Amino acid sequence: MYIHDTIAAISTPLGEGGIGIIRVSGSQAVAIAEKLFRNNRNGGLSSHRFYYGTIVEPATGEVFDEVMLVVMRAPRSYTREDVAEIHCHGGYLLVQKVLSLAIGAGARLAQPGEFTQRAFLNGRIDLLQAEAVIDLIRGKTDAALTLAQHQRQGLLSQRIVAVKQDVLHSLALVEAYIDFPEEDLGAAAGEEIGRFVGKALAQIESLLAGFDEGRVLREGVAVLIAGKPNVGKSSLLNTLLQEQRVIVTSVPGTTRDIIEEIVNINGLPVRMLDTAGIRASEDIVEQEGVRRTIEQIPLADLVLFLLDASRPFDEEDRQIAETLASHRFLVVTNKADLPPVLQLPTSLASAPVLSISTQTGAGIAALREMIFTTFLHGTTVDRRELVALSQARHRDALLKARGVLLGFQSNIAAQLSSDLLAVDLHEALRALGEVIGDTTPDEVLDLIFQRFCIGK
């Protein structure tokens, strides 16, 4: 464990709370607080005193929130290290933002249970407290398991696994080159290593673009409503928003631009994207809308494929279905209040389908639930917190991995020796391992033996 570095995490449940607390512990805790905190008093921060002030982005001075700040100097703190707690207004985005500022200022995202672990390792926890702490940790363990399951199923972690595979392949090439100098392994694999690392970096870039801090923190997960004109896309958005913000008309193709609105579903901020109708059209403006829609699809975490239950499945629907094939989507059939005509093609037989009516409101609650459970398996605040954490963790890991891999590329160019190049790749794997689990030496060896005919 990282005893000497400074860790930060959100200490309160995320979501609807009135106050959110970000806890920072370690030798840099006070320095980080000083970087982010502004008030109109001069002088340093005394221990165990509550200060009123604001949290700012250190680079720009932009004010984020009014907060209360308390510093608890070692050893009089929970972890026996210097601790700073920032009490800001509750709410998913704000608390995440403050956490990311703390990380930007030099803290590392805490592992589950890490504050307690430090308290223990520093001899802070006594016997009386221990029973209670074990209960606390048990809660964390179960939750961590849920998180692990969630991530196993999650698209994002699958993509991180893919990044890891590429890094692992490069490492296997480097390690084979190091460990088997007398084998006849063919030409130097430098070019191939470069290709794997390049691919890993490209994937990381696209993931970071999709999970860019601003987007996640400001906009949560992105859900795209896709469908041919006049199936009720804007009506659905308005129903979910429960207020009329989008112009709704029955003229096909009215909603030309992408419309974004934030919907709060059980505390999960969902960025709803309404698209221009995807439709074969002569209209240049509308085609522009279609182009934008297709561009948006890869950015969406979930696509709601909206169909009109009162009309047959037609060519336009088929084209959309084809575009969506490789993305995560739900089939939503609207106009359940009208006589049913729609028959789904076999290609959609295995997709989840939900029937709604934007006229009567039927099925809307179920749809909200389904969107929520697509991202979060369950409804408790605890689990929402974990997903939030996991997102920040993903990003943290990816940023670290990117930094190391960029270093690796310049080290290759500088013709650094293989033993040093391997260190970079190991560090990239360790960063990714914080999300998807550590890489064992056997994984590397397995890959070498699969790929190369080794043996003397």
Next chain:
Amino acid sequence: MLVYEKNYDVIVVGGGHAGCEAALASARMGCQTLLLTINLDAIALMSCNPAIGGLAKGHLVKEIDALGGEMGKNIDATGIQFRILNTKKGPAVRASRAQADKQQYRLRMKLVLEQQDRLDLKQGEVTALHVEEGTVLGVATKNGIGYRGNTVILTTGTFMRGLIHIGLTNYPGGRAGDLPSIGLSEHLAQLGFAVGRLKTGTPARLDGRSIDFSRLEPQYGDDPPIPFSFSTVAIEQPQVPCHIAYTNERSHAIIRAGLDRSPLYSGVIEGVGPRYCPSIEDKVVRFPDKERHQTFIEPEGRDTVEVYPSGLSTSLPIDVQIAFYRSIAGLEQVEIMRPAYAIEYDYVDPIQLHASLETKLVRNLYHAGQINGTSGYEEAAAQGLMAGINAALRTKDREPLVFGRSEAYIGVMIDDLVTLGTKEPYRMFTSRAEYRLLLREDNADIRLREKGYEAGLLPETEYRQFLTKLTRIQDELARVQREKVLPSALDPWLVEQYDLAGLQNALTLEQLLRRPDFTYADLARIDRQAEEVPAVVSEQVEIQIKYRGYIERQVEQVERSKKLESARIPQDLDYQELAGLTAEVREKLQKFRPDTLGQASRIAGMTPAAITVLSIALKMRAAR
């Protein structure tokens, strides 16, 4: 049964590479020691290839040597071709390798054993241990003699229930030409040990007179040869080359046609073989697209015509072997002197050991070498050395010597074995060491000499030599940090060659050495004194300066993990009673029974939360 009159401190069972180091270490540390072996003529015999060292293995030999073991000195005295591998890939992965004169190697080691005070050598096959109340008290041999010993070290190699396969023919044997050990592994199973089965193999030995070496590419060793041992001054004996040959499509067709009589593919062999050392039939089956496989034809000695074709082990029938070896260009007329074979043998899963190599089940009993599921002379010798040291320390009531993963390859290997166990023959690779940059061949003495001396193994003279070297390194480091050169005061051609033009301020010699391409040879052109620095000193100074950033990064990682590594888990900890662990984690901990939190964290599937729960449980117990 007759009980022999002497009472030994340490009894070593087996006279292979593990047994020799174990017996020497214990006797040198002052213990009355007995080495028992099935055949005294086969002491330190190289059952497979006639070579010592290679990647990670060379590292192990240097560590053995640094601690006061014999392997490095023995190969230095009997090696017939020395090479440093990976010279261009960085100091951490540079490794020494040498061809041995197989008979000379064995004879010299036997002589060293014979000349060692306090060490008795006896021929005899151990069939049972004498165990009372969970403590070993001695051994019993097949010919009816019992020996009393305070500690026992088992180094049984491939001998326990050894079964030799050539095609579909098989017969019991410990190695071609030697009897197996029968009864000991059943006895160990009765004592409660989990015993498993592994397989390994060796190529045929060929008659060099029937090989047309003029058609093969020779491979010479380094000139001058660089010794393994920190104490060897120079290699004196004449050196010989190896030769490189290749299999071809016809060789592979012969192999494929013989597969129906392969014990491996017909299911006769049950034991698990090593993936990194596959038989030629394995290579041909698994890599059908590879057009040729390389082999080094290694001499078995200077006074013999026998040669060893590396990488061409097989258990196919003898007629297939003959056709196969003769399909290789240059080997068309080759005569087989000893056929290739596979051998199955019993091992005892090393997860049943403490990091001292003492068994968890029987006190004062130690296991080392292939009995622990490893393969390789160097891996065996390293374990033998540690078992010998720790058995000797036990008889003196001293704490065992255990190396961390950041201290030695020996530490990495033993930690892997006792933490994770093994299901296939375990070989050392540098990629198994997470702190590889710290565990170099060149600094094995700096890492370990002190420990060998403290344990009472390293002789005073060698320790003094080491201290002198250490002082010289420190002095030279201080000198290059202190002394400066002013670029403008240098010869213009030096300024140009080393790209120093335009630099106004004086540079320290260290700053120059920090440049990637700037070596001590370069420094000597600028600085007169650098010329007089001995190579062993300048090498250390240069590596320590050039790689400082990376080395410091690894040292930092080591520091971080130290608290976990030093937190010991009591053996009687009941994981079932521990609240807060998932069923999966609980099952793994129950199975692997880690000794420290560090070990626990290396078990696959262990979560940070589980480690926290464990730490808290430990703290609570300590307070109780």
